Amino acid sequence: MSGAVPWNEARAQEIIDAHLGLEGPALPILHAIQEEFGYVPEAVVPQMAQSLNISRAEMHGVVTFYHDFRHAPAGRHVLKLCRAESCQSMGSEKIAKDFLERIKLEWGGTANDGSLTVEAVYCLGLCAHSPGALYDGEPIGRVDAEILDELASEAQKS
Amino acid sequence: MTKVYVPRDMAALAVGAKRVLAAVEKEAAARGETIQIIRNGSRGLLWLEPLVEVETPEGRIGYGNVKPSDVPSLFDAGFLKGGAHPLSIGKVEEHPYWAKQTRVTFERVGIIDPVNLDDYVAHGGGQGLAKAFEIGPAKVIEEVTKSGLRGRGGAGFPAGIKWKTVADAPADRRYVVTNADEGDSGTFADRMVMEGDPFVLIEGMTICGYAIGASKGFIYLRAEYPQCAEVLTEALEAARKGGWLGPNVRGSGFAFDIELRIGAGAYVCGEETSLLESLEGHRGIVRAKPPLPAHVGFMGRPTVVNNVLTLATAPAILAKGGEYYASFGVGRSRGTMPLQIAGNVKFGGLYETPFGLTLGEIVNDIGGGTLTGRPVRAVQCGGPLGAYVPPSLFDTPFDYEAFQKHDSLIGHGGLVVFDDTVDMLQMARFGMEFCAIESCGKCTPCRIGSTRGVETIDKIVEGVDVEANIELLSDLCNTMKFGSLCALGGFAPYPVESALRHYPEDFRKATLPAAAE
Numbered sequence: 001m002s003g004a005v006p007w008n009e010a011r012a013q014e015i016i017d018a019h020l021g022l023e024g025p026a027l028p029i030l031h032a033i034q035e036e037f038g039y040v041p042e043a044v045v046p047q048m049a050q051s052l053n054i055s056r057a058e059m060h061g062v063v064t065f066y067h068d069f070r071h072a073p074a075g076r077h078v079l080k081l082c083r084a085e086s087c088q089s090m091g092s093e094k095i096a097k098d099f100l101e102r103i104k105l106e107w108g109g110t111a112n113d114g115s116l117t118v119e120a121v122y123c124l125g126l127c128a129h130s131p132g133a134l135y136d137g138e139p140i141g142r143v144d145a146e147i148l149d150e151l152a153s154e155a156q157k158s
Numbered sequence: 159m160t161k162v163y164v165p166r167d168m169a170a171l172a173v174g175a176k177r178v179l180a181a182v183e184k185e186a187a188a189r190g191e192t193i194q195i196i197r198n199g200s201r202g203l204l205w206l207e208p209l210v211e212v213e214t215p216e217g218r219i220g221y222g223n224v225k226p227s228d229v230p231s232l233f234d235a236g237f238l239k240g241g242a243h244p245l246s247i248g249k250v251e252e253h254p255y256w257a258k259q260t261r262v263t264f265e266r267v268g269i270i271d272p273v274n275l276d277d278y279v280a281h282g283g284g285q286g287l288a289k290a291f292e293i294g295p296a297k298v299i300e301e302v303t304k305s306g307l308r309g310r311g312g313a314g315f316p317a318g319i320k321w322k323t324v325a326d327a328p329a330d331r332r333y334v335v336t337n338a339d340e341g342d343s344g345t346f347a348d349r350m351v352m353e354g355d356p357f358v359l360i361e362g363m364t365i366c367g368y369a370i371g372a373s374k375g376f377i378y379l380r381a382e383y384p385q386c387a388e389v390l391t392e393a394l395e396a397a398r399k400g401g402w403l404g405p406n407v408r409g410s411g412f413a414f415d416i417e418l419r420i421g422a423g424a425y426v427c428g429e430e431t432s433l434l435e436s437l438e439g440h441r442g443i444v445r446a447k448p449p450l451p452a453h454v455g456f457m458g459r460p461t462v463v464n465n466v467l468t469l470a471t472a473p474a475i476l477a478k479g480g481e482y483y484a485s486f487g488v489g490r491s492r493g494t495m496p497l498q499i500a501g502n503v504k505f506g507g508l509y510e511t512p513f514g515l516t517l518g519e520i521v522n523d524i525g526g527g528t529l530t531g532r533p534v535r536a537v538q539c540g541g542p543l544g545a546y547v548p549p550s551l552f553d554t555p556f557d558y559e560a561f562q563k564h565d566s567l568i569g570h571g572g573l574v575v576f577d578d579t580v581d582m583l584q585m586a587r588f589g590m591e592f593c594a595i596e597s598c599g600k601c602t603p604c605r606i607g608s609t610r611g612v613e614t615i616d617k618i619v620e621g622v623d624v625e626a627n628i629e630l631l632s633d634l635c636n637t638m639k640f641g642s643l644c645a646l647g648g649f650a651p652y653p654v655e656s657a658l659r660h661y662p663e664d665f666r667k668a669t670l671p672a673a674a675e
Contacts, residue, residue, distance in 0.1 A: 022417075023457060026439030031420055052439070065441040065598075066422035068381050080382075084343030085538055085585070086574045089501035090529070122425060122542075122592065124382050125346035126172050127574065128204035128499065128506030137384045141172035 004038025004073060011036065012044050016051045026052060026062055030069055039070035075110040075117040077155040080134040081143070084123040092131035092143070099148045116155040159194045160238045163211040163218070165268070167200035167353050168385040169346065174225065175208040181226035182210070185233050193238065199354015201268035202508030203255050211250060214240035220250040255505060255524070260486060262494045263471045264347075264510045267354035273392045275400045278357045284408075286473030290365045291410045298369040299325060302472060304480030306492025311337055311428075311465030312540065312569040312645070314558045317472075320462055323452040325370040327460035334366045334375035335437065335456060335463045339421055339428035341380055342541025344500040344572030348466035350508055351496075352379075352386050355470070356393035357402070360416060362469035364407060365476060366462055367414045375416040376456070378433050381423050390418050425596040429644045430463040432598060443598045444644040465570070467496060486512035491557035499525045501538075501574035518552030521575055532577035536585075536661070540569025542592050543649035545656035546582065565659075567652060582661035587615040589653035593646060604647025607638040611654065618665055628665055632658065 005011070015032045019025040029048060034040050040063055049059040063069050081096050100106065100118065110117040126132030129141025135151055164179045165171075179195065186193045203209060206222030210232075219240035221232060228245060235243040247253055261267075270277045278284070290298045303318025324332055336359065340348040352359060363375045379387055394416060397403045405413045419437060421427050427436045431445035434456050455461025471493070475483045484492045491513035497520060500506050504526030521527070521537055528534055536546040545566035547554070554560050561568050576585075590611035599605045611634055617627045635651035642648040658665060 024437050024439040027419065027422060027436065030422070058440075061441050062439065065443075066424050068421075068423035085542055085588070086344045086501045088585070088588070089574055089576045089580065121382060121423075122596075123341055123343045123345075124168075125340065125349040126169055127344045127346055127501065127572070128503070129169055129172055129207075130501060132172060134382070134384075139168050139172035139385065141169065 005036060007037055007041050007043065009043065009047065012041075012047060013051075016048060020051065026059075027066075030063065030066075034069060038073040042071070075114050075155070076158070077115060077136055077151075078117045078119065079148075079151060079155075080119045080121040080124070082122065082124050082126070082130070082132045083120045084127075086123070086127035087131035090130040095131060095143065095145060095148070098145060099152075102149070103152050111155075113156065116152060159192050161196055161213040162193050162238070163196050163198045163213075165200045165208060166197035166272075166385070166389070167207075167268075168349060168383065169204050170200055170207040170209070171385060173207050177226045178208045178210065178224050178229065181229040185229050189233060191233075191238060196271045198270065199267045199272050200350055200508075201250060201256065202264065202350065203250075203253065203505075204507040205505050206247065209247075209250075212237055212240055216240065217249045217251060220247045220253070221245040222247050255507065255509070259510050260494050260512055261510045262474045262483065262486075263358075263467055264351065264355075264496055264508065265474065266358065267351055270355065272354055272356055272389055273396055275357065275396055275402065278355075282477065283357055283473070284361065286476035287361050287365055287368075287408065289476045290368055291408070291412070295325065295369045295371065298365060298476065301480040302369070302475055305475045305483040306480075306487070306490070307468065307471055307475060307483065308491070308558070309465055310467035310471070310495075310570060312342075312567065314568070317464060317468050320452055320464070321366060321369055323450070324372075324460045324462045327453050329460045331374070331457075331459045332370050332372040333456045333459055333461040334363050334370070334372050334469075335433070335461055336363060336375065336377045336466055336469055337428060337430060337433055337463055338377050338379040338466050339433060340466070340570065341382075341425045341428050342543075342570055342572050344538065344574035345498050345541060345570045346500070347496040347498050347508060347571060349383055349386050351466055351470050352383075353389045356390050357397065358470045358473055359466055360393060360397050360402065362472040363416055364402070364414050365472045366464070366469060368412055370460075370462055372462075373413045373415070375414065376437060377416060377418050378421060378427070378437055379418060380421045380428075387418065387420060394418060424598075425592075426598045426644075426646050429646060431644070433463065434461065441598070443600045444646075446643060467570075488512075488514035488555060488557050489559055491559070495556065495568070495571050497524075497556070498570075498572045499575070500572060502528045502530055502577050503575040504529050513557045514555050516552060517547060517554050517556060517573075518549070520556065520573060521552065525573075525575060528575060528577040530577050530579075532579065534575055535578040535580050536576045536582065538574040538576070538585075538653065539572070540567035540652075541572055542589060543567070543645065543652055544569050544572075545652045546576075546585065546660060547656070548660040550660075565652070566656065567649070582657040582664040583615065583619060583667070586654045586657040586665075587612060587619070589650060589657075590615060593650035597646060601641070601643040601647060603638045603641035604643070604650070607634055607642075607647065608650060610634060611638075611650075624666055628658065
């Protein structure tokens with residue numbers, strides 16, 4: 001999942017410059033930065049502010065508004081569990097709570113060995129196969145304890 | 159060469175379509191069978207996914223719930239010729255869930271190869287755009303107005319009027335923006351149309367762009383749909399290569415292009431003004447209206463912001479005529495609605511039908527009741543900001559006005575079924591909590607009201623001053639409903655109030671044991 005490279009200011013500038021021709025380039029740049037480095041480093045904020053000709057405060061405001069931009073690298077694997085109503089109708093809250101207890105994590109937390117980050121997500125459009133999940137971008141329907149435990153141990157091994 | 163269809167729809171992938179595909183390829187190779195595999199969208203019979211189909215001279219034969227381990231026995235049974243097998247559902251077109259639908263917007267979804275332009279055209283694609291070029295922009299807007307099509311994003315505003323407003327607004331540039339930020343729980347129609355027939359959205363946006371005089375369109379897609387982004391990227395590429403987008407669309411002299419933008423996990427960006435802020439690169443904070451986006455939209459220019467389904471319906475309206483579309487439906491709810499049946503339900507899926515079926519018919523007859531087999535207790539209609547409807551109101555016809563009468567919403571056509579184990583106090587709490595998490599923070603009723611709402615419900619859960627706190631909660635809902643800037647704060651009270659109204663016993667549980675003693 002996160003085959004991310006270490007922070008590199010020159011590379012970040014290349015990414016920023018490549019998007020400057022777009023109308024409203026901030027989000028595409030932030031996505032590309034996160035894709036490259038695995039998160040949105042604090043250092044990119046002044047750099048983007050400079051290139052986009054806006055204040056650092058405004059840029060900071062944009063980065064922090066969106067749930068998807070990470071402020072620190074995630075684990076090697078990311079599991080997003082859906083907590084929206086449709087999944088709740090099929091018991092997702094209990095399944096998730098029990099799982100988080102078993103692996104001793106809270107929502108948004110990363111396992112000590114860095115293998116897995118578990119995040120909440122609100123609807124994946126898998127509502128006819130609730131509960132739904134996304135593991136490293138791969139969708140999973142009808143999630144249960146067995147599936148989650150398998151994913152957690154798979155994450156540890158790779 | 160036999161055509162075998164293995165869907166690449168996200169829901170099919172979620173239940174193993176990729177492994178089934180690998181198994182089919184491996185088995186075919188081992189047996190020396192040459193087959194052509196097509197990665198179609200989903201037919202919407204979602205409880206049967208992965209639904210593998212085989213083209214035979216008699217029609218397409220479907221095999222439902224295929225597991226990789228089933229594949230050798232399918233080959234043994236001669237499934238490449240439509241042979242009998244326990245997983246066979248026969249001809250897909252004859253399956254009652256399919257045969258009873260009226261598919262207009264979803265005409266080709268699940269049938270064609272989503273990223274193959276020739277297949278699109280062979281199944282009637284492109285006729286709407288050709289007609290648009292033939293009759294000219296003003297007549298296009300007339301047809302859309304005549305069709306009675308209302309925005310399928312939830313608010314139900316007439317599409318033709320919106321288009322005309324933008325077309326008439328003086329400007330040097332105009333834009334078409336597809337709101338593909340389908341974040342409501344229980345909805346997946348946008349995703350299915352974009353994954354199963356992306357060209358119909360591209361064609362619809364082009365028709366709209368032509369009608370209003372825009373040369374640029376955006377698709378603002380939510381980040382939670384990575385498979386959808388893949389398909390759209392491929393389709394946009396193919397459309398450019400095939401001359402469907404670019405400086406001279408289909409040789410008409412009209413220039414139009416579409417850019418795909420990905421959101422970043424903010425629910426409020428489904429609200430049109432937040433979406434525009436986000437697209438411009440700002441925090442997704444709502445704008446006060448007026449001015450409407452139709453006058454001052456993206457980059458301050460007149461902009462049509464329409465939902466995926468709205469724009470994806472335009473090609474059929476142009477091809478078949480506004481009157482044809484308007485001939486379906488009831489009252490002021492014209493045309494068809496792709497219902498999304500989800501949650502705790504036996505036959506979950508997408509079911510396109512004219513407005514007017516009753517809620518009970520949808521949940522019990524089409525959906526088959528709950529998956530757990532227990533009685534239905536509630537159906538949430540219209541997403542996380544939609545009301546919970548009890549079985550006592552199941553005779554309500556599915557149309558905008560009839561739902562409004564019960565203070566509920568149709569929204570985007572999503573229906574989430576709950577059985578009798580649901581705790582409606584907890585669902586009301588979640589409604590408020592969701593609003594608190596997702597509020598953009600601009601207006602006080604939504605930002606603070608939702609947080610206070612959670613606190614008040616927590617007191618009710620604990621049994622503290624229950625009646626007084628219920629009154630406080632109702633008052634808070636009223637303030638949010640009428641004082642919020644946008645639909646997030648304005649509609650968050652719907653699930654809470656409907657839970658209070660229809661399931662009062664769940665709010666008074668904490669006091670019951672004491673009363674009994």
